[in-house]
Amino acid sequence: MISSLVDDLSVAIRSLVARPGRMLLMAAGPLLGVAVIVGSIGVLQSTTGELRDALRRLGTNLLIATVAEGRLPFEAAERAARVPTVDAVAALGSVGGTIVSAAPPTGQLAVPPANQVLTADPELGGVLEIGLAWGRSLHDFDEEARTTAAVIGDGVAERLWLERPDVRTLYIGGHPFAIVGVLQRSPLYPEVNSAVLIPTTTAQQLFGANPRPATLLVKVEDGTERRTAGVLGDAVTYGAALNLRVSVPSDLLAAQTEIDRTLAGAVVGLGLLAMVVGGFGIANVMLISVMERRREIGVRRALGHTRGVIALQFLTESGLVGLIGAGLGGALAAGFVVAVAAARGWTVVLDPLVVAGAVAAAVLVSLLAGMYPAARAARLQPLDALRDE
Amino acid sequence: MTTFETSDPVVEAIGVCKVYQVGVPVTALTDAHVSVRPGEMVAVQGPSGSGKSTLLGLLGLLDTPTAGVVRIKGDDISGLRDAARSRLRASTFGFVFQQFNLIPHLTAVENVAAALLYRQVSSKIRAARARDVLERVGLGDRSEHKPGEMSGGEQQRVALARAVVANPQVILADEPTGNLDTDATAAVLELLMGFVAQRVAVLVATHDPEVASRADRSLRMRDGRIVR
Numbered sequence: 001m002i003s004s005l006v007d008d009l010s011v012a013i014r015s016l017v018a019r020p021g022r023m024l025l026m027a028a029g030p031l032l033g034v035a036v037i038v039g040s041i042g043v044l045q046s047t048t049g050e051l052r053d054a055l056r057r058l059g060t061n062l063l064i065a066t067v068a069e070g071r072l073p074f075e076a077a078e079r080a081a082r083v084p085t086v087d088a089v090a091a092l093g094s095v096g097g098t099i100v101s102a103a104p105p106t107g108q109l110a111v112p113p114a115n116q117v118l119t120a121d122p123e124l125g126g127v128l129e130i131g132l133a134w135g136r137s138l139h140d141f142d143e144e145a146r147t148t149a150a151v152i153g154d155g156v157a158e159r160l161w162l163e164r165p166d167v168r169t170l171y172i173g174g175h176p177f178a179i180v181g182v183l184q185r186s187p188l189y190p191e192v193n194s195a196v197l198i199p200t201t202t203a204q205q206l207f208g209a210n211p212r213p214a215t216l217l218v219k220v221e222d223g224t225e226r227r228t229a230g231v232l233g234d235a236v237t238y239g240a241a242l243n244l245r246v247s248v249p250s251d252l253l254a255a256q257t258e259i260d261r262t263l264a265g266a267v268v269g270l271g272l273l274a275m276v277v278g279g280f281g282i283a284n285v286m287l288i289s290v291m292e293r294r295r296e297i298g299v300r301r302a303l304g305h306t307r308g309v310i311a312l313q314f315l316t317e318s319g320l321v322g323l324i325g326a327g328l329g330g331a332l333a334a335g336f337v338v339a340v341a342a343a344r345g346w347t348v349v350l351d352p353l354v355v356a357g358a359v360a361a362a363v364l365v366s367l368l369a370g371m372y373p374a375a376r377a378a379r380l381q382p383l384d385a386l387r388d389e
Numbered sequence: 390m391t392t393f394e395t396s397d398p399v400v401e402a403i404g405v406c407k408v409y410q411v412g413v414p415v416t417a418l419t420d421a422h423v424s425v426r427p428g429e430m431v432a433v434q435g436p437s438g439s440g441k442s443t444l445l446g447l448l449g450l451l452d453t454p455t456a457g458v459v460r461i462k463g464d465d466i467s468g469l470r471d472a473a474r475s476r477l478r479a480s481t482f483g484f485v486f487q488q489f490n491l492i493p494h495l496t497a498v499e500n501v502a503a504a505l506l507y508r509q510v511s512s513k514i515r516a517a518r519a520r521d522v523l524e525r526v527g528l529g530d531r532s533e534h535k536p537g538e539m540s541g542g543e544q545q546r547v548a549l550a551r552a553v554v555a556n557p558q559v560i561l562a563d564e565p566t567g568n569l570d571t572d573a574t575a576a577v578l579e580l581l582m583g584f585v586a587q588r589v590a591v592l593v594a595t596h597d598p599e600v601a602s603r604a605d606r607s608l609r610m611r612d613g614r615i616v617r
Contacts, residue, residue, distance in 0.1 A: 004509070006512075015494065019494075296490075301475070303503060304507075306472045386451075386490065387442070
């Protein structure tokens, strides 16, 4: 039994290799189908790859509370921390109307290296579960002494030091600040990656910034995100008419996933269509092949090969063509996804289920396409097949 | 099962008829009676279209008769299904054709070894036996060549090697020398006679009087009938 299968495979491979051009033509359908499905879904999933990765690693237990207008109460962080399911809170204030530049203000316009200036909170790293990529964080001393020290986000450091790796001073609203630290990249709260953090007291003194926080980052016990989000508003505002909005980053992912799913459905449909059209191509070429190889079929029958063996040989050929096409398509698509992700700085996501499903579908369609030609080959009368044209 | 004596016919046709349906019924063979014994060489002669190939095909289980009985070693094979017929064909017959019918993308040794496929014989043993037989037909040095790289005579000797590699009891040869020159014809004929000497039965359809003259007896066919 097994040796028959080995024989069957080796015969099919020899026949396919003898006509490489034809094999590639037949493999085009499954190749395109698998490439479309694996490539598109891979790219779709990789766009949120970093967030997926972070959520898998860090959990989904982060809430972000902001108000549409104005600020949160002074004690917002303490109030939030009193909710029993809250583990840690970081309050961020924003310093509006300041321009960050890498050079002293000389009147020339320069592209600001940071989008916004935030006031720091010592809990920030703990809540976001990130540390420092370099340097130190801001301590109580900075607050007390109103130092002009700044910790910058990972994106700011990248933009700043790509061009001027020696710069250690940033000018915020014209005031020089020493860069003392760089935050690690935060996938859960990407806003911080493009921000500069300075002490709250310094912000107040130099820029007259509102010392009340604008945003709360709240880390909650696992599995209590919904419940905590429900009570956080009242806990923080004490029922005041502040329009507190609480968002969960994993909800963003869920919404994104919903969109992705619709797109993926369309893409899978297209890929399957390519496979089915390719399947007709395979059936067509195989039929021609059966006609051309009538003599070979006749000889094999004369050598004692049964109808079943003949049918199985052609089925194996079409299945192999499907597998080869699907393999090539999968490899091409994986390479494409990796290249796109590398160019965009995404984390590559290639769902093995998607790859396996696409390959299986391509092989199945190819086998179905091979059934009719295989039946035709098996039904050939050996004497007719051997007779002179 | 009937007991089979070595001198009994290895293959017999008893009142065999074949009618093809090609829109209208076309009678290719009428009431053929043939029996071939081991070690016997029988020539089948007659003009083109007289039914020689049909007779060989029916005897070789490549087709089923419309009427009549084909016996292999005394057993009526009428009721056998395709798989059993194929097995019996593989173990009993070796075929040689005028057009050689080698598989073009396979080498000589692979073409010969193809006759041993699907028989639970390892590829190593298949190749070794194929090489042996190619040696016997004088093509030991051509075993890695493809049919396109060989002369007609060489190709027909490869086909002969393929026909005998599984040790058949009957060789059915349909115009085996029809495409060959005199020297190649002589070589193929010598090989055929050699198998006859080893008690293989040979049934050869031929136009060539030289081939027919070497046979133990001749059947003459005309219009689908054996006339003598």
